[in-house]
Amino acid sequence: MCCSERKGKLKKGLIIAIDGPSAAGKSTLGKLLAREYNYTYIDTGAMYRALAWKAMQLHISEDDENSLVNLLRQSDIALKNVQKDGELEIIILWNGEDLTPFIRTPEVSMAASKISALPQVRITMVELQRIIVGQGAVVMDGRDIGSFVFPNADKKFFLDASVEERSRRRFKELKEKGMQVEYNEVLDDLKKRDKNDTTRSLAPLIKTDDAIVIDSTNKEINDILSSMKTEIGGFNKKK
Numbered sequence: 419m420c421c422s423e424r425k426g427k428l429k430k431g432l433i434i435a436i437d438g439p440s441a442a443g444k445s446t447l448g449k450l451l452a453r454e455y456n457y458t459y460i461d462t463g464a465m466y467r468a469l470a471w472k473a474m475q476l477h478i479s480e481d482d483e484n485s486l487v488n489l490l491r492q493s494d495i496a497l498k499n500v501q502k503d504g505e506l507e508i509i510i511l512w513n514g515e516d517l518t519p520f521i522r523t524p525e526v527s528m529a530a531s532k533i534s535a536l537p538q539v540r541i542t543m544v545e546l547q548r549i550i551v552g553q554g555a556v557v558m559d560g561r562d563i564g565s566f567v568f569p570n571a572d573k574k575f576f577l578d579a580s581v582e583e584r585s586r587r588r589f590k591e592l593k594e595k596g597m598q599v600e601y602n603e604v605l606d607d608l609k610k611r612d613k614n615d616t617t618r619s620l621a622p623l624i625k626t627d628d629a630i631v632i633d634s635t636n637k638e639i640n641d642i643l644s645s646m647k648t649e650i651g652g653f654n655k656k657k
């Protein structure tokens with residue numbers, strides 16, 4: 419598809435897809451890129467996390483696909499980009515309620531990984547993601563953005579890092595939030611989530627042939643950011 423047109427609509431900006439396993443640096447780099455280009459950053463993992471958290475609150479089982487889909491269809495999910503202390507923060511609203519403080523626990527991470535493997539949940543969530551993106555000008559991070567949600571994305575990145583490095587990062591992040599966790603638990607959790615994410619039947623995490631693969635192990639964020647910017651190349655930033 420031509421870069422200036424998508425589904426018959428005039429496109430207002432690029433769709434930049436960032437896929438990869440948990441804790442590979444997708445959200446850090448996604449937010450930085452979005453700020454750089456004045457784009458909207460869409461954290462699709464937060465959408466699965468919000469559904470998982472809501473389902474937990476409502477005692478809906480992780481494998482009750484129909485109830486999860488109904489819950490999703492009856493709800494209004496919105497992602498807001500907010501500038502705070504010079505950084506981009508993502509707020510996730512569920513029927514107007516701010517769920518941001520609740521969705522980053524290890525329990526929600528695991529539940530999100532499980533429910534996201536249910537085909538009808540994913541199909542419903544992907545419909546919503548495509549609507550949210552509208553005419554582009556987005557940096558979207560997830561597992562299936564370049565392979566399934568937007569196979570015609572203008573730029574596709576696949577961010578990777580060793581599971582040990584990713585576990586160290588996640589462990590540090592959780593500790594900084596004051597959570598009681600052990601490194602080995604975090605490592606086991608990430609291995610389980612990697613397995614769920616790469617082996618599910620619909621839209622598993624894969625590297626597409628046209629994705630630019632970046633291994634973030636032992637690399638500085640700023641170096642990765644500048645190589646992503648070089649790959650994206652020059653175009654008119656959104657005003």
Ligand code: DC
Pocket residue numbers: 440441462463464466467527530531534535559560561562563611615
């Ligand atoms: O990126 P994250 O860790 O916040 O994502 C939480 C879970 O949601 C992850 O284990 C897999 C799932 N997910 C997905 O299946 N597809 C996406 N596009 C984004 C996340």
